[in-house]
Amino acid sequence: MGCDEPLTLLRERGQREVFCGLTSIVWLHRRMPDAFFLVVGSRTCAHLIQSAAGVMIFAEPRFGTAILGERDLAGLADANEELDRVVMQLLERRPEIRTLFLVGSCPSEVIKLDLDNAAQRLSQRYLPRVRVVSYSGSGIETTFTQGEDNALTALVPLLPSSSDESLLVVGTMADQVEDQLYRLFNQLGLPRVQILPPRRSTDLPSVGANTRILLSQPYLSATTRALQARGAQLIGAPYPLGVKGTTAWIQAAAAAFGLDASLVQPHLEAAQQRGGKAVARYREQLQGKSVFLLPDSQLEIPLARFLHQECGMVLQEVGTPYLDRLLMKAELDQLPANTTLSEGQHVDRQLERVRSARPDLVVCGLGLANPLEAEGMATKWSIELVFSPIQGYEQAGDLAELFARPLARRQRLHL
């Protein structure tokens, strides 16, 4: 299937309702247990992270907030001195920390606190025990998935150079998903497989002209460009969502190293069958149902492809916070002709279109879900898809179930 007619693209520029980049700390800190994320922000920032993390997981606190007081915000105190003191206390108390991320916020940006400089100064003081890195998670600059993009971009200059052949898988996935996919790559005999972000923050992958990048998440635009600037080559592929997406993703990686598809296919068959069966259970409930995806996580285009291709859903509109054609090319090629895409957010106009389309399911941000549910529409929170293990064959059924569940719940309410 390919799109032989151009996609309709609406460009929306208006009010946004998306979590800021600080939210990504919730999954990044789980990924790198020897790292600590110190938000330099306000009480609002502290509340945001605590409630996001508290709702989604239970974990050792590996994140915290250095709260800028009113004196800092008014420029009356030296915020750098205060930050140095907080970092010193933190590192004394937590000897296991190996990488400290200073995460910028709206308040630190407003007072123009230079966290890049602070990170360099603190790295000089604490290396080799702890490396200090900074990036922005502020709501002025980032949406929640861009937080991960900025964190990984900040790591790229630290990666050692190497001209060895390697496959670099980029993007955070749940550990069990990564293990499954890693095993498959090993069975295929691909050269060295490396992962960014690594599980131990100090095990940074190497990069160079013979590194091929395979993205596991579609929101890593800045990281991709930074890796390309270090000589790495991007493998064009869809994302590993669903059986077809996962197959195309693995095949693209294999092809990049000269492996023929027919040699790869026998290694995938058993997992493809398991995944196909698991999706089929939910396809019955999803087939023919309409879905409207509002822009939120940047996962919308790959999800739309999966919902259409593997679950038989009808795409009414596919919104994305921004459209990076380099990263989305293989996905766009598989959307049905005449799909309406929208880029950017204009909440009021988009809600008007949702109301007139009356889809069976709306995929949207948390803030929009309740009002739409109150108007009688079934919704799915996009952010849940970022927190859940959804990539790969073994998770394809769970991914379909995440969309079938709200439909089943609404049906039960109407019985």
Ligand code: SF4
């Ligand atoms: S960074 Fe900005 S948007 Fe995010 S919680 Fe802090 S103040 Fe709010």
